[in-house]
Amino acid sequence: MATPQKKPTGFRAAAHLPPNPQHIPLQPHPPINPAACNQSQLHPWCHSSSSVNYSVPLQQASQQPPISRNQEPNTTQTTFPFMENPRAPLLPVQNGSSAPRRPPKFHLPANAVLVTKYLTLLSGPLACLLVCLLAPVDGAGRSMLAAMAWVFLWWLTEAVPVPVASLAPLFLFPILGIASAETVARSYMNDVISLVIGSFILALAVEHYSIHQRLALNITLLFCGDTPNPALLLLGICATTAFISFWMQNTAAAVMMMPVATGILQRFPEGAAAPPPVVGFCKAVVLGVIYSAAIGGMATLTGTGVNLITVGMWEAYFPEARPIGFATWFMFGFPLALLCFLALWGVLCLLYCPHGGAATSLSAYLDRNHLRRELEGLGPMAFAEKMVLSVFALLVVLWMTRSITNSIPGWGSLFHVHVGDGTVSVSPFFWKTLFLTFDSHACACMQILMATLLFIIPSGKQEGEKLMDWAKCKKLPWGVVLLLGAGFAIADGVRSTGLADLLSAGLGFLRSVPYLAVAPLVCLVSSTITEFTSNNATATLVIPLLIQLAPSIGVHPLLLVIPGAFGAEYAFLLPTGTPSNIVGFSTGRIDIKDMLMTGLPLKVAAIATIAVLTPTLGEST
Incomplete structure (x- = not known):
């Protein structure tokens, strides 16, 4: 009886290698008797793990000759992304010597690393001390400025993890006399924070059941005809990424879609063997995914943290004003995102997509039947x-209909405006909220409403198993929640201490700017800052200043806040501008030059879109 063929394990099974082009069947290895073999005749699989390269592709491993006694062992190994950085997305492995290589990292001596670490760690406290001693500000404003210096330096240098730095206001504000501990703690849990938690749990459910992969393959098949059109295929990939980014954070959308996109690109040749049209199209796909994730997050309130920070600060500064709900944001954000998306597609097609006869060079590598087999491999949609x-x-329907217009109040009016978008996605005592609508504190008990259903509805797979359990929620990004809470706490402190009035004086030059030029100028300033800091940190710093500046120049606050908020999302030029850019840069298919060539015209188009929509569509919404 023949020995059954063993399935590859470890890196061989995880690498997702392409099918054997020669269609050579793998023969089972005959039984080996070590006692009957001398050392020089041993099969390669009998050698120790230090002499055999297990990380090479499967075909190459099966074709390696036996290693003699005097032969130097081959220790060259293919580097996987997750071996250097465990947090890097698991992208398809690039095999062969033609794969793009990253330059070797520069390693500092151990003592230099320790000195740098301690300097960055002390930068926050030292900056706080210097501001307290030297800043020409009196009273609580000086204390608030010192606390901001501490927090922002830790954010920028990452002397401690960003979530840990986001906890600093909880002890800095009471110590410096800015606010009580109870007041600061309230900023870390409000309707916006609960909305984020509910959205994250739903996003984890979508990811767990691979719904995003099914959606991506369906849309790719829709745009990939019998004769593939590179521009239409690029449109399908980018549109899918943007749509996913509507409902989850930009980085999560980019991480989920990048393996799908690079899986398509894996069919193309790489390195010197790749013709220029193929190289350009690969760059267009990677750039399209990261920029579509950023643009898609502009459309909805839950798309990115900047949107939530903006709404939270607006409600904190103007509690009596009409709140900015999900539908209100969508009425302005979706047209803006659509125009930016079309501009992105046009720029990518103009710079990278092959045209005319060059487009046919991609047809040999895009197999519609292979995409269909991948979709069939997912099986039918389960219960x-x-x-x-x-x-x-x-959840989306409830978000869109809670508050529609002034004449059509929506279902939220039935609860005397005591519910918000976060109540839909979160509220631990939902039924208490439902019946005690006259209790103004009912909605303060926030937890998951729609997300709670995922812990109740059975999955249909095993008896007693639900759609979600708490073990699956361990991946919930609590760091983002803490970062948002720190942003709200800083905004409250800037307002309560009067520091916003002092800082807004630095933007006094906007008083002499023409009315129609205010929005693009504010957007330009904000989009420049966000290239060097995180989007959320830029919004936290800029938006309170713009709110305080608006009355002094005689304009509505939203005329400054909206361009400043969207400008904080225009991090298109550098890989460090936002984590989603790093996701694309880590694939090795693009470099900074490609990002500058694409991001600069895209940023100009996005600022022009803000300049047109803010005084027109913004007035009506």
Whole structure:
């Protein structure tokens, strides 16, 4: 009886290698008797792990000759992204010597690393001390400026993890006399924070059941005809990424879509063997994914943290004003995102997509049947997937209809405006909120409403198993929640201490700027700052200043806040501008020059879009 063939394990099974082009069947290895073999005749699999390269592709491993006694062992190994950085997305492995290589990292001596670490760690306290001693500000404003210096330096240098630095206001504000501990703690849990938690849990459910992969393959098949059109295929990939980014954070959308995109690109030749049209199209796909994730996050309130920070600060500064709900944001954000998306597609097609006869060079590598086989490999949509989509669709409908217009109040009016978008996605005592609508503190008890259903509805796979359990929620990004809470705490402190009035004086030059030039100028300033700091940190710093500046120049605050908020999302030029840019840069298919060539015209188009929509569509919404 023949020995059964063993399935590859370890890196061989995880690498997702392309099918054997020669269609050579793998023969089972005959039984080996070590006692009957001398050392020089041993099979390669009998050698120790230090002499055999297990990280090479499967075909190459099966073709390696035996290693003699005097032969130097081959220790060259293919580097996987997750071996250098465990947090890097698991992208398809690039095999062969033609794969793009990153330059070797520069390693500092151990003592230099320790000195740098301690300097960055002490930068926050030292900056706080210097501001307290030297800043020409009196009273609580000086204390608030010192606390901001501490927090922002830790954010920028990452002397401690960003979530840990986001906890600093909880001890700095009471110590410096800015606010009580109870007041600061309230900033870390409000309707916006609960909205974020609910959105994250739903996004984890979508990711767990691979709904995003099914959606991506369906849309790719829709745009990939019998004769593939590179521009239409690029449009399908970018549109899918943007749509996913509507409902989850930009980085999560980029991480989820990049393996799908690079899986398509894996069919193309790489390195010197790749013709220029193929190289350009690969760059267009990677750039399209990261920029589409950023643009898609502009459309909805839950798309990115900047949107939530903006709404939270607006409600904190103007509690009596009409709140900015999900539908209100969508009425302005979706047209803006659509125009920016079309500009992105046009720039990518103009710079990278092959035209005319060059486009046919891609047809040999894009197999519609292979895409269909990948979709069939996912199997039919199971009951659990259908229920997750149903809960998600119900949540979107409730978000869109809570508050529609002034004449059509929406279902939120039935609860005396005591519910918000976060109440839909979160509220631990939902039924208490439902019946005690006259209790103004009912909605303060926030936890998951729609997300709670995922912990109740059975999955249909095993008896007692639900769609979600808490073990799956351990990946919930609490760091983002803490970062948002720190932003709200800083905004409250800037307002309560009067520091915003002092800082807004530095933007006094806007008083002499023409009315129609205010929005693009504010957007330009904000988009420049965000290239060197995180989007959320830029919004936290800029938006309170713009709110305080608006009355002094005689304009509505939203005329400054909206361009400043969207400008904080225009991090298109550098890989460090936003984590989603790093996701694309880590694939090795693009470099900084490509980002500058694409991001600069895209940023100009996005600022021009803000300049047109803010005084027109913004007035009506």
